[in-house]
Structure formats: structure tokens, C-alpha cells
Amino acid sequence: MSDVRTITKRGGAPRLRADASRNRERIVAAAREAFVEYGAEVTLDQIARRAGVGNATMYRHFADRAELNRQVVLEVLDRVVDLAESAAADPDPFQALRRFVHGAAAERVGALCTTLSGDWQPIAEELVVRRTRLEQAVQALMDRARTAGLIRADVAPGDIVIALSQLTRPLPGTGCLALGRFAERHLDIFLDGLRAPARSVLPGPGATFEDLRPHP
Structure with a gap:
């Protein structure tokens, strides 16, 4: 499994790769839309499908x-x-x-x-x-x-x-x-x-x- 993080050139602080960052943004946007449309009980699986990512990608970014x-x-x-x-x-x-x-x-x-x-x-x-x-x-x-x-x-x-x-x-x-x-x-x-x-x-x-x- 590849890591979603890489190392910056200055200071050695970790940051998200561009593709991983885009996935994270899609997940958060999809979650917000799903919360508005379906309420707080929407599942992580539903959010992942809405974001167009797999469950593994979802859980790499958000533990729960x-x-x-x-x-x-x-x-x-x-x-x-x-x-x-x-x-x-x-x-x-x-x-x-x-x-x-x-x-x-x-x-x-x-x-x-x-x-x-x-x-x-x-x-x-x-x-x-x-x-x-x-x-x-x-x-x-x-x-x-x-x-x-x-x-x-x-x-x-x-x-x-x-x-x-x-x-x-x-x-x-x-x-x-x-x-x-x-x-x-x-x-x-x-x-x-x-x-x-x-x-x-x-x-x-x-x-x-x-x-x-x-x-x-």
C-alpha cells in the first residue's frame, strides 16, 4: 500500500501528494453534500461512492x-x-x-x-x-x-x-x-x-x- 504522504523540500514536514490531496478534498466535499442531503446517519461507504473513491482510500485519509x-x-x-x-x-x-x-x-x-x-x-x-x-x-x-x-x-x-x-x-x-x-x-x-x-x-x-x- 502506498503512503499518501510525501516530504516537503523545506523543513522535512510531511504533506499530502497532489493526487492524495485531491482525493481528500473530494471526500470532504462529498461528505458535506451527503450530510446535507441524507443527514448525519449516512455511512462512510455511501460517502466514498459519492466521492468516487474506494473504501481503502477513504480509511487512509479518515480513520473513523x-x-x-x-x-x-x-x-x-x-x-x-x-x-x-x-x-x-x-x-x-x-x-x-x-x-x-x-x-x-x-x-x-x-x-x-x-x-x-x-x-x-x-x-x-x-x-x-x-x-x-x-x-x-x-x-x-x-x-x-x-x-x-x-x-x-x-x-x-x-x-x-x-x-x-x-x-x-x-x-x-x-x-x-x-x-x-x-x-x-x-x-x-x-x-x-x-x-x-x-x-x-x-x-x-x-x-x-x-x-x-x-x-x-
Whole structure:
């Protein structure tokens, strides 16, 4: 069996060969699609077939399901963080926020929530780094829109996260794919509700990032 790793010319650090790297990327992409389409119970064999690789290739890259789940979560978080940070380049503060919300929804974060159970200790530090960047970027988007007088004063960043999770999660009995036709429509309804001036008084305080963190 050939090793999937080779040695870099500098420093002697191992890295994936180009073909092995492509296989790993295909597996992670296929896993994400399968989790969205079929839920957390999809098997590794199904994911391997979807990726167009053999079972042996799958297990060379990922020793078990938990390891694959963690990699999918990290890659999706990376894309969502990049979206939040790059959206700031839009000169219109509200459109910058809208761009992030729709981009993050396209990652189907709500449908992927079922993969977030289990032991995350092996990547706990990496999760914290990404979460911190995401929180800072989303806070900056909201602060900019609020300073411009474009969003109501009684909403908080956690409200955005909750809405993304709920509006990209399939309704019971409908299947994950059925929601895609309506997600963008309902996201715009939600975004219109953020606009200033406010047309209602919201009950209670807005959700903060601290409210959404797991507590012992």
C-alpha cells in the first residue's frame, strides 16, 4: 500500500501528494453534500461512492466517522468565516450583511448541525480560533450597518446566527433538499425585519454570542 504522504523540500514536514490531496478534498466535499442531503446517519461507504473513491482510500485519509465529521465542520467554518470577512468589502453596509447571510446559508449550516455531536476535543483549539474570527467579523458587519442607521438597535449578532441555523434546517418530514427552494426568500424576509426604523418592539434582549456558547 502506498503512503499518501510525501516530504516537503523545506523543513522535512510531511504533506499530502497532489493526487492524495485531491482525493481528500473530494471526500470532504462529498461528505458535506451527503450530510446535507441524507443527514448525519449516512455511512462512510455511501460517502466514498459519492466521492468516487474506494473504501481503502477513504480509511487512509479518515480513520473513523468522527474524524471526517470534524474535518467537514472545520472546512465549512473556514468558508463561513471567509464570507463574513470578505463581505466587509461591500461599500453598502446593509448589502454587506445580506451578502454574508445568504453566503452562509448556502453552506446549509442548519442542516449540518446534526454532525456537531460527539467528542470535539481534538479540534477544540481550532474551533475556538475560527469562532473568534467569525464573531468579530459578524459583529463588525452589524456595527457598521447600525452606525449607518440601516438596522434596528434591538438586534444582536446572535440573532443572525440563530436565524441562519433555523432557516437552513429542514422541516421534519420534508427532506433536506426541499428547503433550498425557499431559503433565500425567507432569508430576505428575515433581513427586512432587521431594517431600521423598527416596526415592532421585540420581547427580551437580543441573543449574544455568549448566549450561544455551550456552558458546563
